[in-house]
Amino acid sequence: MKTIYLFILGLLLSMNTIFAQLKPVKYADADQVLNGLSIKSVKKSSQNPGILLLPAWKGIDNASKEIAENLSKLGYTVFIADIYGEGNYPKDNSEAGKQAGFYKKNYEAYQKRIQLALDQLIKSGANADNIVAIGYCFGGTGILEAARGHLNLKGVVSFHGGLGKEASRPVEPITPRVLICHGADDPNVKPEEILAFQQEMRDAKADWQMIYYSNSVHSFTNPEAGNDNSKGNAYNAVAAKRSFEHLQLFLNEVLKK
Structure with missing residues (x-):
């Protein structure tokens, strides 16, 4: 029992050190106070590549903090956006659904909050012309x-994010390169939404790619999502590892270091 206690204590202390x-x-944003998080690259670079990270629907969480830490070790300055x-x-899933739903519907307000976070990333030292945005779930939509x-x-990367937009919105050219990391069994993104997204990318003349991960549902990168695929949200360690490796390949291609 004492050994388990010491292990948990050590793990918590390690997480606190990271964060x-x-x-x-x-x-x-006007009179709305926002609280983001910034972390500098541990490596010096004349190119100062930056990554804007948009968290999932409950806002800044441990998963996004850990990802930011890992990316800083790889040579990127990272800013985690506060959208809400x-x-x-949100205190629970119901509140998160309402908050996320508002920004999905009012996409211009969402774009504004993302731009404000992008401004903070640049202020923290990232090169304004050498930035990729990544997002998870609701952040993937963002x-x-x-x-x-x-x-x-320079590019955008979505992990198990929503792909759709209202059909009435016009399709405009998309210049950032696009990577979609998608759970092959994700019940939250319907086949028709995927087809519509892919057609949008073609019509927008985008440089895009979409990678499917087998036996993966929503939230497959989040260790706190459990491991029961039948619930529609579950962690998949293999898919999480592969998708992070695909992210690194994308960043190496798109950003100057």
Whole structure:
């Protein structure tokens, strides 16, 4: 029992050490206070590549913090965006669904919050012309909105994110390169949504790719999602590892280091 306790204590202390490298950044959208997190690259580079990270629907979580830490070790300055702001952080899935639903419907407000976070990433030292945005779940939806909104990005990467947009919206050219990392068994993204997205990419003349991971559902990169695929949300260690490797290949291709 004592051994287990010491193991858990050591794990918690290790996580606190990791997250201590992330620096809180307070910024604003008009009178709405936002609280992002920034972490510098551990490697010096004249190119100063940056990554804007959009978290899942509950906001900044341990998964996004750990990813930011890992990316900083690879040579990237990272900023984790706060989309909701003080007073609006979801307490449960129901509240998260309502908050995320608002920004999915009001996509211009979502694009604005992403741009404000992008500004903070640049202020923290990233090269404004050498940035990729990545997003998870709701954040994966956001990076596509960033691309559709013509934000100055070299590329965007979605992990188990929503792909759709209203059919009435016009299709405009998409210049950032696009990588979609998708769970092959994700019940949250319907086949017709995938087909519509792929047609949008063709019509937008985008440089895009979509990778499917077998035996993977929604949230396959998040260790806190459990391991029961029947619930529609579950962690898949193999898919998480492969998708992070695909992210690194994409970053090496798109960004200057």
